[in-house]
Amino acid sequence: MTGLTLYTTPTSTCSQKVRLALAEKQLPYTARHVALDKAEQLTDWYLALNPNGVVPTLDHNGHIIIDSSVITEYLEDVFPDRPLRPRDPAHAAHMRAWRAYIDEVPTPAIRPPSFNAFLVQGFAALTPEQFAAAAAKRPLRSHFYRKMGQTGFDQETIDAALADLRQTLERMNAALLNHPWVCGDMFTLADISLTPTIVRMEDLHLGSRLIRSTKQRRPPDTRRQQSLPRVCRSEWLCGGSLSAGRRHSQSDAVRDSAFC
Numbered sequence: 001m002t003g004l005t006l007y008t009t010p011t012s013t014c015s016q017k018v019r020l021a022l023a024e025k026q027l028p029y030t031a032r033h034v035a036l037d038k039a040e041q042l043t044d045w046y047l048a049l050n051p052n053g054v055v056p057t058l059d060h061n062g063h064i065i066i067d068s069s070v071i072t073e074y075l076e077d078v079f080p081d082r083p084l085r086p087r088d089p090a091h092a093a094h095m096r097a098w099r100a101y102i103d104e105v106p107t108p109a110i111r112p113p114s115f116n117a118f119l120v121q122g123f124a125a126l127t128p129e130q131f132a133a134a135a136a137k138r139p140l141r142s143h144f145y146r147k148m149g150q151t152g153f154d155q156e157t158i159d160a161a162l163a164d165l166r167q168t169l170e171r172m173n174a175a176l177l178n179h180p181w182v183c184g185d186m187f188t189l190a191d192i193s194l195t196p197t198i199v200r201m202e203d204l205h206l207g208s209r210l211i212r213s214t215k216q217r218r219p220p221d222t223r224r225q226q227s228l229p230r231v232c233r234s235e236w237l238c239g240g241s242l243s244a245g246r247r248h249s250q251s252d253a254v255r256d257s258a259f260c
C-alpha cells in the first residue's frame with residue numbers, strides 16, 4: 001500500500017500532471033473526485049485541506065501536499081523508483097527551470113481559451129450578484145473570474161494567451177529537434193508538466209499546426225514516435241472527458257485566431 005489519496009478532477013490539467021506522474025511511476029492511489037462544477041473545491045472540508053481552493057491535493061498517510069509541481073517532486077523524493085527527475089544536479093536544475101517556465105507561461109495561458117470554450121457558460125444563468133459572490137469566493141482566482149465575467153475573456157486576453165502558447169511551442173520545437181524529450185534523452189517531470197496543456201490545445205483545435213511543423217522540422221526519430229503513445233494512451237489523460245463539454249461558440253473564435 002502506498003497510502004496515497006489524490007483529490008482530483010478528471011478535466012483539470014493540474015490534476016492530470018499528478019495522475020500522469022503516478023501512472024508513470026506505477027503507484028496505486030485512491031482517487032477522490034472533487035466536483036469543480038459544484039464548487040466542491042470551495043467547501044469548508046476541502047479548504048481545510050487546500051486553502052487555495054484548487055485541485056489537486058495529495059494526502060500521503062496524513063501528510064497534505066498541495067500544488068501539482070510540488071506534489072510531483074514530493075512523489076519523486078518519496079518514491080524514487082521509475083525516476084522522472086535526472087539524478088545529476090545540473091540536469092535536474094535544467095528540468096526545474098523548464099517546469100518554472102511551464103508554471104509561469106503555458107499553464108496560465110491555457111486557462112482563458114479553456115474557460116471560454118468549456119466553462120463560462122456554466123455561469124451564464126447566475127445574476128450579476130450571484131456571479132460576483134462566486135468570483136469572490138475563489139481564494140486564488142477572484143480577479144481571474146472577474147476578468148472573465150459571464151460572457152468570457154475578451155479577444156485581447158485570448159491573443160495574449162495564444163502568444164504565450166506559441167512561445168511555448170517554439171521552445172518545445174527547438175528542444176525536441178535533437179532529443180526525444182524536452183530535457184534530453186530522459187522522460188521527465190517537465191514532459192509531464194507540458195502534456196496536459198498540449199492535449200488541451202488539441203482539444204481546442206490549437207495544436208495541429210504545431211504537430212505538423214514539428215514533424216517537418218525534426219529529423220526522423222523512431223524512438224520518440226514510439227514513446228509518445230505511452231503518454232497519449234493514458235486513460236487518466238485521454239478518457240474523452242476533456243472534449244465532453246465543448247459546445248461554446250467562442251471555441252470557434254479561439255480556434256480561428258490560433259497559430260495563423
Ligand SMILES: N[C@@H](CCC(=O)N[C@@H](CS)C(=O)NCC(=O)O)C(=O)O
Nearest residue numbers: 012013014053054055056067068069
Ligand atoms: N498551482 C496549482 C493550480 C491548481 C489549479 O489552478 N487548479 C484548477 C484546475 S486545473 C482549479 O482547481 N480551479 C478551481 C477554480 O477555478 O475554482 C497547481 O498546480 O496545483
